[in-house]
Amino acid sequence: MRVMELRDDWSPDNIKPAERPDPEPGPGEVLLRMRAASLNYRDFVMAHRGYGRRSGTLPLVPLSDGAGEVVAVGSGVSRVAPGDLVCPIFGQTWLSGSFRDELWEGMLGGPRDGVLQEFMVLSEEGVVRAPRHMTPVQAATLPCAAVTAWNALVTQGQVKSGDSVLILGTGGVSLFALLFAKLRGAEVIITSSSGDRLARAQALGANHLVNYAEQPEWAARVRELTAGAGVDHVVEVGGAGTLAQSIRAVRASGTISLIGVLSGGAGSLNLGPVVTRNVRLQGVTVGSREVFEDMAQEMEEHRIVPAIDERTFAFEAVGEAIKAFAEGGHFGKVCASFG
């Protein structure tokens, strides 16, 4: 079967086509014909061995997120059946409960082989049936970005009708956060460096738009929009370069879900207001299979579809796609269909 492999040295330039033996499912395992994949910022970090030893070893099949059709099952399999469209879960051994250090070992796209394979064999425990209304490309956007946004806002954040949610940027995680906040009846303020992407976010339901490139002190605008109080919840993907503004933008006793560090992971910060204003600063690491299943059920019930960018990539052009993705400019998820 055809796969894409990162070989020899850690760089997206070294992701090349390769052949591996066709896998067969053993007891309790499922064989998937992979149909689609999507990119996450993590794939760029991983291709540069950005997680150090936790990135795993080469050769490595990249990308954590995809969707495939079950084409055969081993003995004893009962969770899925041939013909089902399923998504491999991001952390293959994280079925429920809180994140624990040892669960990192089961993550796809590093340290475990990812989804850029013609066929994949996985434990039946490591897949979730895709929402029935979704195409393979739509389903391929869910395992990392959507589960993270759901975990932050719904499972942990308990966002509810009437809450105010500030979302940074218009990338994959952020636009899922927008869809889920609106599903729960929250009011959304979204930021972007692009007027065009802000207009597209408005079409998806965002109530207030803030251009952070034109307004570097955007927390002041967020305070204005919330009658001086600040928002109930911040979806933070910027990290060191944005956290000080997020702390100013959140209300007393509000929550900041720290999901990404796009503008850096280290810097100096005045932590005083986090303490004196009783702010809950919550790190979020994707989510378990249980979180994924809760989300998939509600997405199916409400026929929610992901925001997908016009730009796509071909199976064999993934290295170039990862580099272009890190430059930004996309709106929502960047995907590949394998036909």
Ligand SMILES: NC(=O)c1ccc[n+]([C@@H]2O[C@H](COP(=O)([O-])OP(=O)(O)OC[C@H]3O[C@@H](n4cnc5c(N)ncnc54)[C@H](OP(=O)(O)O)[C@@H]3O)[C@@H](O)[C@H]2O)c1
């Ligand atoms: N903790 C987890 O489990 C988890 C899971 C998924 C992702 N992440 C992390 O979350 C972050 C986003 O991931 P993604 O896959 O959604 O990436 P993405 O699709 O590339 O989205 C990034 C978006 O963030 C916005 N952005 C970039 N720099 C910004 C800044 N300084 N201030 C405000 N917004 C900024 C940009 O929006 P505009 O173009 O609109 O300006 C950009 O499109 C990454 O750091 C990723 O590693 C973490």
